[in-house]
Amino acid sequence: xxxxxxxxxxxxxxxxxISPNTLWLAFFCVVVVFFFYSVFLVxxxxxxxxxILVSLLATAIYIxxxxxxxxxxxxxxxxxxx
Amino acid sequence: MLHLQEGEHVDxxxxxxxxxxxxxxxxxxxxxxxxxxxxxFLFGGALSYFSSFGAESFGTIAPETFSGAATLSVDPTLxxxxxxxxxLFAWAWFFNIWTDYYLDIWIVTEHRIINIDxxxxxxxxxxxxxxxxxxxxxxxxxxxxxxxxxxxxxxxQTAGEHAAFVIKGVSRPEHVKQRILSHIDTKTTMGxxx
Numbered sequence: 001x002x003x004x005x006x007x008x009x010x011x012x013x014x015x016x017x018i019s020p021n022t023l024w025l026a027f028f029c030v031v032v033v034f035f036f037y038s039v040f041l042v043x044x045x046x047x048x049x050x051x052i053l054v055s056l057l058a059t060a061i062y063i064x065x066x067x068x069x070x071x072x073x074x075x076x077x078x079x080x081x082x
Numbered sequence: 083m084l085h086l087q088e089g090e091h092v093d094x095x096x097x098x099x100x101x102x103x104x105x106x107x108x109x110x111x112x113x114x115x116x117x118x119x120x121x122x123f124l125f126g127g128a129l130s131y132f133s134s135f136g137a138e139s140f141g142t143i144a145p146e147t148f149s150g151a152a153t154l155s156v157d158p159t160l161x162x163x164x165x166x167x168x169x170l171f172a173w174a175w176f177f178n179i180w181t182d183y184y185l186d187i188w189i190v191t192e193h194r195i196i197n198i199d200x201x202x203x204x205x206x207x208x209x210x211x212x213x214x215x216x217x218x219x220x221x222x223x224x225x226x227x228x229x230x231x232x233x234x235x236x237x238x239q240t241a242g243e244h245a246a247f248v249i250k251g252v253s254r255p256e257h258v259k260q261r262i263l264s265h266i267d268t269k270t271t272m273g274x275x276x
Contacts, residue, residue, distance in 0.1 A: 027163075041178070062173075066170060066173060069166050069169055070170065076162040077163055080160060
C-alpha cells in the first residue's frame with residue numbers, strides 16, 4: 001500500500017480568539033500579582049536572610065531577569081493591541 | 083533576624099546541600115519545559131516558528147509553513163507574550179524554592195541548636211534545642227549521591243523525647259556532628275570540674 005496517498009485528518013488550532021481586552025486584563029493581573037509576590041520574596045530575603053550579600057545578589061538577579069521578561073511581555077502585548 | 087543570648091556566639095551555620103536545591107528545582111524545570119516540548123511534538127519546530135517572527139510579523143503565519151502533524155493559525159507575538167508569562171511564572175516559582183533553601187538554616191552555638199525551617203513564604207518555624215538536653219548525635223548518609231557529594235541527615239536525640247531533632251540534607255554532616263558534640267563535651271567537662 002502506498003502510504004503517501006493516505007490523507008490523514010489534520011487538526012487546526014488557533015489562539016487568536018483571545019481578545020485584546022482579555023490580554024490586557026491578563027497582563028495587568030500578572031504584573032500586579034508578580035509585584036506583590038516579589039515584594040514578599042525580597043522582604044523575606046532581607047528580613048530573615050543570614051547573608052546580606054547573598055540577599056543583594058539574589059535581588060539583583062531576580063529583578064533584572066524579571067524586568068527583562070516583563071519588558072518582553074509588554075512589547076509583545078503592545079504590538080498585539082490593534 | 084536572629085537574637086542570640088548574651089555571651090552566646092554562633093559557632094556553625096549549616097544549610098541544606100546544593101544538591102537538595104537542584105532536586106527540588108527539577109520539578110519546576112520539567113513543568114516549565116512541558117509546553118515547549120508539547121509544542122515541538124505537535125507542530126514540529128518551535129524554533130523555526132519563532133525564527134519566522136520578523137519582517138511579516140504581527141500577522142498570522144500560514145499553516146503550510148509548519149512541518150509538524152498539526153497546523154496552526156496563531157499570531158507569533160501572542161506566543162511570545164504567553165512564553166514570557168510562563169517563563170516569568172517558572173522564574174518566580176524557582177525563587178520560591180530557593181527562598182526555602184536559603185532561609186532554612188541550622189545554627190549551632192555553644193549553648194543550643196537553632197533550627198529555622200522556612201516552609202513557603204508565610205510559614206516559618208524556629209525551634210531551639212539546648213545542649214543539656216542532647217543525649218546522642220548520629221549521622222545518616224544514604225545513597226551514592228549523598229556519599230559522593232557529602233551530605234546527609236543529622237539526628238539529635240534528646241532526653242525524654244520520642245522524636246529526634248533531625249537536620250535533613252545538610253552539607254558535611256560529620257562536621258556538624260563534631261561541632262555539636264564538642265559543645266556538649268565542653269559543657270560536660272565544665273560541669274565535672276565544678
